[in-house]
Amino acid sequence: MAKVLVVTSGKGGVGKTTTTAALGAALAQSGQSVVVVDFDVGLRNLDLVMGAERRVVFDLINVVQGVAKLPQALIRDKRLENLWLLPASQTRDKDALTDDGVGRVIAELSARFDWILCDSPAGIERGATLAMRYADEAVIVTNPEVSSVRDSDRIIGMLDSKTVRAEKGERVKKHILITRYDPARAARGEMLTIDDILEILATPLLGIIPESQDVLKASNVGSPVTLNNADSAPARAYVDAARRLMGEELAMVVPVERKGFMNRLLGRRAA
Amino acid sequence: MNLKLLRLFGGRDTSAPVARERLQILLAHERGLLGQPDLLATLREEILAVVSRHVTLDPEKVIVRLERGKTVSTLEVDIEVPNDFEKSKAASQRRMAG
Numbered sequence: 001m002a003k004v005l006v007v008t009s010g011k012g013g014v015g016k017t018t019t020t021a022a023l024g025a026a027l028a029q030s031g032q033s034v035v036v037v038d039f040d041v042g043l044r045n046l047d048l049v050m051g052a053e054r055r056v057v058f059d060l061i062n063v064v065q066g067v068a069k070l071p072q073a074l075i076r077d078k079r080l081e082n083l084w085l086l087p088a089s090q091t092r093d094k095d096a097l098t099d100d101g102v103g104r105v106i107a108e109l110s111a112r113f114d115w116i117l118c119d120s121p122a123g124i125e126r127g128a129t130l131a132m133r134y135a136d137e138a139v140i141v142t143n144p145e146v147s148s149v150r151d152s153d154r155i156i157g158m159l160d161s162k163t164v165r166a167e168k169g170e171r172v173k174k175h176i177l178i179t180r181y182d183p184a185r186a187a188r189g190e191m192l193t194i195d196d197i198l199e200i201l202a203t204p205l206l207g208i209i210p211e212s213q214d215v216l217k218a219s220n221v222g223s224p225v226t227l228n229n230a231d232s233a234p235a236r237a238y239v240d241a242a243r244r245l246m247g248e249e250l251a252m253v254v255p256v257e258r259k260g261f262m263n264r265l266l267g268r269r270a271a
Numbered sequence: 272m273n274l275k276l277l278r279l280f281g282g283r284d285t286s287a288p289v290a291r292e293r294l295q296i297l298l299a300h301e302r303g304l305l306g307q308p309d310l311l312a313t314l315r316e317e318i319l320a321v322v323s324r325h326v327t328l329d330p331e332k333v334i335v336r337l338e339r340g341k342t343v344s345t346l347e348v349d350i351e352v353p354n355d356f357e358k359s360k361a362a363s364q365r366r367m368a369g
Contacts, residue, residue: 149294192290
């Protein structure tokens, strides 16, 4: 049985798709079989960030509606053989997704993979609620900025009430992933600190992804940042986050760009 | 921890504490609208007000609890009425008559 993990946020532009691609690749690199599913029907982008945009033939809606079989719609990553993509439809709208249909697709994927990563659209409408509907775990992507934190709080409320697990009286395991973090600005009091965000949201931290040009560089060339430049600060932060998802306990550090410092960080983490 | 230290030495123009405070106030309000804590406090106050129109109550002895179940939730209201209930009832009736 797969673990179903939704990558969500409420607010747009905080890094859900980047995170889905990076965590998916990091999990796959450590030997897990992973499928990343794009729920952003009508505004799909996970295919582009994964560099598979020219290989999309069938999509999630086709599978939900029975037009295509699941194996026809799944796209295998060119770099990692145990990483797969189920793209969203670009031409339909989110009403084409049904609760039952999504449930059937998740159940079918669950038999084939270790991890199902659902890339949620922004907002709190149908696409977002269906992306989280069958989740066992949730990564709530949050920027250190007031509107993002507010929206994350709203999404946490929905994860606790509108998911299948919540309705059964169980809980979705929630993690905060802070992205676009700038330690220097936080230290100067210009940006909410990690402690501020965690205290307000009262949810455990999965990782801290520093603000970095490597994220844009990776999406430019259609490669998850963990594959495009594995030594970069965001890549190392995402790899750590993926290891925590697999149950490892690692010291929480904000990776920085400088190389010499990196070795020190690695040394400290190994201890 | 060291970030907090740095912030102490950092100087004046810090907007992050403002952001933090605004968020805390806003979210306390929004969670109340959508969720539980404020709802219970309101219920407790109003129940207390209605019942104590007729009976003298110790406000500390009014307990309102909400239990979330799978399909239904139960609202449990536990009010301890003191033994001099009859006396206080009579007193309040006299007050109303007068």
